[in-house]
Amino acid sequence: MGFKIALIQLSVGPDKSKNIAQAVKEIHLAKEKGAQLVALPECFNSPYGTKYFDEYAEEVPSGETSRALSKAAAEAGVCVVGGTVPERYEKKLYNTCTVWDDTGKLLAQHRKMHLFDIDIPNKITFKESEVLSAGDKITSFDFLGSKIGIGICYDLRFPEMAHLMAKEGCSLLIYPGAFNMTTGPRHWELLGRARATDQQLWVALVSPARDSAAGYVAWGHSLLVDPWGQVVEQLDHEPGVLLADVDLKVVDEVRSQIPIRKQRRTDIYDITIRS
Numbered sequence: 001m002g003f004k005i006a007l008i009q010l011s012v013g014p015d016k017s018k019n020i021a022q023a024v025k026e027i028h029l030a031k032e033k034g035a036q037l038v039a040l041p042e043c044f045n046s047p048y049g050t051k052y053f054d055e056y057a058e059e060v061p062s063g064e065t066s067r068a069l070s071k072a073a074a075e076a077g078v079c080v081v082g083g084t085v086p087e088r089y090e091k092k093l094y095n096t097c098t099v100w101d102d103t104g105k106l107l108a109q110h111r112k113m114h115l116f117d118i119d120i121p122n123k124i125t126f127k128e129s130e131v132l133s134a135g136d137k138i139t140s141f142d143f144l145g146s147k148i149g150i151g152i153c154y155d156l157r158f159p160e161m162a163h164l165m166a167k168e169g170c171s172l173l174i175y176p177g178a179f180n181m182t183t184g185p186r187h188w189e190l191l192g193r194a195r196a197t198d199q200q201l202w203v204a205l206v207s208p209a210r211d212s213a214a215g216y217v218a219w220g221h222s223l224l225v226d227p228w229g230q231v232v233e234q235l236d237h238e239p240g241v242l243l244a245d246v247d248l249k250v251v252d253e254v255r256s257q258i259p260i261r262k263q264r265r266t267d268i269y270d271i272t273i274r275s
């Protein structure tokens with residue numbers, strides 16, 4: 001009960017076609033190494049920055065990147081969590097993750113719900129909301145008898161969202177993300193471990209590789225955390241692939257041995273989706 005996952009820490013540059021071609025190549029290589037699920041990083045077809053989103057944006061599923069991911073998933077015969085791309089929809093832009101099954105069919109589409117607007121003086125100021133709109137839906141999909149939830153980068157900071165995905169039955173949460181050189185060393189691993197521990201499930205964080213010459217320098221360090229909150233494996237900041245087994249039995253093991261899910265005081269508090 002489980003599957004092999006590959007987290008692809010891609011090197012991303014300004015050449016969109018090259019970024020896509022590199023992703024397609026890595027999807028095939030991961031499949032050859034036995035991966036059943038391949039996940040790409042946030043903003044993998046474009047440099048990460050508000051000035052780039054409009055230029056690199058495409059429609060889902062008709063755009064160049066969607067078509068390439070669908071084809072790669074079908075040809076390799078593997079499920080692809082397609083990182084994120086700037087998506088154009090009805091004159092708005094979103095930061096969007098698409099998921100493709102092993103026949104190339106679009107299984108799920110998640111629009112980043114929490115936009116990355118922060119201001120840390122003399123370190124980093126970023127305002128996604130200057131150009132992006134926020135999504136408004138929790139997203140999960142079925143995979144080999146399990147349910148997988150999707151969040152995007154800053155979404156990782158919101159335990160309520162992870163809680164709702166766990167409540168929907170997810171055993172694994174995948175977050176394509178690109179933390180930076182200020183928040184990355186402080187919070188990236190901590191938040192991944194926190195979400196895994198508080199929801200008692202697997203968490204995968206997938207970053208682009210670091211490019212120190214880029215306007216926004218990604219922290220890298222893609223990682224997989226088990227439901228005990230332990231880091232199973234973590235990359236450094238170079239391009240690379242993390243290939244590991246996701247054992248779903250561990251989810252049941254932790255949840256039965258530390259039964260916080262049954263011990264919540266829902267007579268006093270609750271987290272629900274407002275419709």
Ligand SMILES: NC(=O)CCC(=O)C(=O)O
Nearest residue numbers: 116153154178179180183
């Ligand atoms: N792309 C993002 O959402 C970055 C989030 C981030 O760096 C953080 O600290 O949160």
